[in-house]
Amino acid sequence: MLIEENKSLKKYNTFGIDHSARHFVTVFSITELEQILKDTRFEKKMILGGGSNLLLTKNVDALVIHLHIKGISIDFEDENTVFLKIMAGENWHELVQYCLSKDYGGIENLSLIPGNTGTAPIQNIGAYGVELKDVFVRCEAMSIKTQQIKTFTREECHFSYRDSIFKTREKGNFIITSVTLNLSKKNHNTTIAYGTIQDELDKMKIKNPTIQDISKAVIAIRQSKLPDPKILGNSGSFFKNPIITITQFNTFSAAHPDAPFYKVSEEEFKIPAGWLIEKSGFKGKRFGDAGVHEKQALVLVNYGNATGTEILALAQKIQKEVKNSFGIDIETEVNIL
Secondary structure: OOOEEEEEOHHHOOOOOOOEEEEEEEEOOHHHHHHHHHOOOOOOEEEEOOOOOEEOOOOEEEEEEEEOOOOEEEEEEOOOEEEEEEEOOOEHHHHHHHHHHOOOEOOHHHOOOOOEHHHOOOOOOEEOOEEHHHOEEEEEEEEOOOOOEEEEEOHHHOOEOOEOHHHOOOOOOEEEEEEEEEEEOOOOOOOOOOOOHHHHHHHOOOOOOOHHHHHHHHHHHHHHHOOOOOOOEEOOOOEOOOEEEHHHHHHHHHHOOOOOOEEOOOOEEEOOHHHHHHHOOOOOOEEOOEEEOOOOOOOEEEOOOOOHHHHHHHHHHHHHHHHHHHOOOOOEOOEEO
């Protein structure tokens, strides 16, 4: 394994922020991961996957371990379903495309989500009415302290909206090394009612969509709204959609009857953060090289030379204005370091 010093992380985070790691290493296997975790020369260690959910505001005074463990295999298969085991370093969107090529259904709505598979369970990635937990079977994770591999079932992961045990009780304790998903081989249970998927399918003149059609529709929608991080630095959705109580919702909807919402339960409602940000006047606004994307207010962008501190300051400005305007707190979805 090659351990580098003062390594620029610019190409390892999708914001394109140019901070450096004191030490940096890429691991290509479970064995290499175990070895580097046991290395006592480096007291502080940080795990880095695809860098798509990360905002760097300073240099990293630690050994950054870049996971590049690859592999896709079948754990179980019958006539109707397949349990697919995916190693942590596999790119998520490439995995979705692989599954579609095999006609495996269940994650087509999650097309074009940036990042690697190993980080998907941490925040229970989701889009257009589907979440990872809907197809999740188990994941394997290595204890940072003991280097032992532990299996976490769906129930043990305590999934909720953009959340899991890996962001709460076990935060910083484990490195996910593989994820196993339960996917359909036929009679796919598709979801097209959420967002504008049906509208996009209508544009495509498709009445009975396949999972491949749904993926194409989702990709078209995302590309029309979201900038390519290779061209314009960003981390996708910077904020979570807030979930408010029925009491808050009644007050909010009375004041803003035109506001979109999604009913989560009898007691909770989800309000699109992008709508709140846009109505607060930030959509398309630019503050130096930090800005809010012109087509999707959920997305903060780096127009070239913005620092992580500048992007964070913009995020905090947005949070404050949304709170003042609507009385609603919006939380960041990205990890801020």
